[in-house]
Amino acid sequence: MKDYKQLLLRPLFVGMINLLSSNIRDVDTGECIGRALLIPWRGRILILGAGVAGYALVPKFCAQKRLTFWKCELGFTRHPAPDYPREPRS
Amino acid sequence: MSRVLNVILSHQPRVDLERLLEWWSSCTAAENLLVSYGGTEEEFEKLPDVSRVFVSDPQLRVDKVREKQSYAGVWRAAAQWLAEKGNESFTHVYFAEFDHLPIVPDLAAKLVERMEEEQADTLGHHLRRIDGTSNVHYLYHLSDPGFMEFWRRISMRSNKQVVLGMLSTGSFWTRKAFMEVAVQQQEILVYLEIYLPTVAHHLGFRVRDFRDQSRCVFPVLVQGLSVDGARQKGCWTVHPIKKCPLVQV
Numbered sequence: 001m002k003d004y005k006q007l008l009l010r011p012l013f014v015g016m017i018n019l020l021s022s023n024i025r026d027v028d029t030g031e032c033i034g035r036a037l038l039i040p041w042r043g044r045i046l047i048l049g050a051g052v053a054g055y056a057l058v059p060k061f062c063a064q065k066r067l068t069f070w071k072c073e074l075g076f077t078r079h080p081a082p083d084y085p086r087e088p089r090s
Numbered sequence: 091m092s093r094v095l096n097v098i099l100s101h102q103p104r105v106d107l108e109r110l111l112e113w114w115s116s117c118t119a120a121e122n123l124l125v126s127y128g129g130t131e132e133e134f135e136k137l138p139d140v141s142r143v144f145v146s147d148p149q150l151r152v153d154k155v156r157e158k159q160s161y162a163g164v165w166r167a168a169a170q171w172l173a174e175k176g177n178e179s180f181t182h183v184y185f186a187e188f189d190h191l192p193i194v195p196d197l198a199a200k201l202v203e204r205m206e207e208e209q210a211d212t213l214g215h216h217l218r219r220i221d222g223t224s225n226v227h228y229l230y231h232l233s234d235p236g237f238m239e240f241w242r243r244i245s246m247r248s249n250k251q252v253v254l255g256m257l258s259t260g261s262f263w264t265r266k267a268f269m270e271v272a273v274q275q276q277e278i279l280v281y282l283e284i285y286l287p288t289v290a291h292h293l294g295f296r297v298r299d300f301r302d303q304s305r306c307v308f309p310v311l312v313q314g315l316s317v318d319g320a321r322q323k324g325c326w327t328v329h330p331i332k333k334c335p336l337v338q339v
Contacts, residue, residue, distance in 0.1 A: 081299055
């Protein structure tokens with residue numbers, strides 16, 4: 001039963017999700033940093049997609065040029081590449 | 091004068107390991123190799139005549155991600171070997187899983203040069219910061235209340251929240267960083283891809299990415315990945331190659 005689910009249903013489900021997904025663009029650079037289907041669910045957002053496991057998305061609210069009292073946008077970005085200096089030891 | 095110890099993690103039977111060591115012998119002398127063996131004790135006794143340590147840590151033999159596989163036992167065993175008399179001359183450690191192959195004859199020199207360029211203590215493939223992100227390994231660990239508490243306890247950094255992730259195979263270490271990470275008590279279960287770079291970072295070491303040298307190093311099997319293809323791209327190593335080719339470097 002488990003094999004049947006893994007072999008048939010999972011790829012079918014993931015394929016359908018991929019069809020409905022949209023590209024996720026970095027809110028700072030505009031670069032495509034993933035592809036997923038975003039679904040509001042019980043006050044949260046589900047992020048679904050075959051590649052989600054490999055992403056490291058940081059949620060970030062987008063800056064707005066126009067002041068709106070009814071709308072804001074939540075996007076995603078990434079941390080910069082780690083570049084921490086060596087910590088001096090006592 | 092730099093000298094690199096190549097620690098090769100394997101669980102293979104003798105015949106496959108001999109083939110792998112023959113491959114490695116094309117890029118380094120046999121005395122610069124240390125086999126860290128994660129197979130059975132019976133098979134360990136049959137291994138070819140090469141420097142080797144047996145890793146008994148059960149946490150090495152669990153499901154990789156769900157059970158938070160650890161290389162702490164591998165690090166400890168290699169560090170004990172390094173501390174033995176006669177092994178003091180090794181200044182750096184290169185760690186590779188059995189399916190991670192070197193494809194340039196002067197790998198050690200290239201690694202040391204890159205380390206100096208980056209002024210780093212540790213170099214790894216696909217290094218990134220994952221705290222506060224959707225990274226599945228980070229989110230899985232976050233459900234353990236001891237996870238962030240552990241970093242807060244051991245960290246000498248001002249920001250104790252930083253969590254890093256990298257591919258552990260193909261990582262390159264200064265002797266000092268390798269030894270200090272090895273002696274650090276891993277008090278909680280943390281998946282090795284998070285534990286090794288994050289503990290090095292919080293102990294004060296500078297951890298950097300291999301940048302362009304991650305092009306032929308992947309976490310999972312990739313269709314079309316080959317030694318020849320990787321060479322054409324100018325890569326120094328390639329991963330994963332499950333069957334070591336007979337052709338030498």
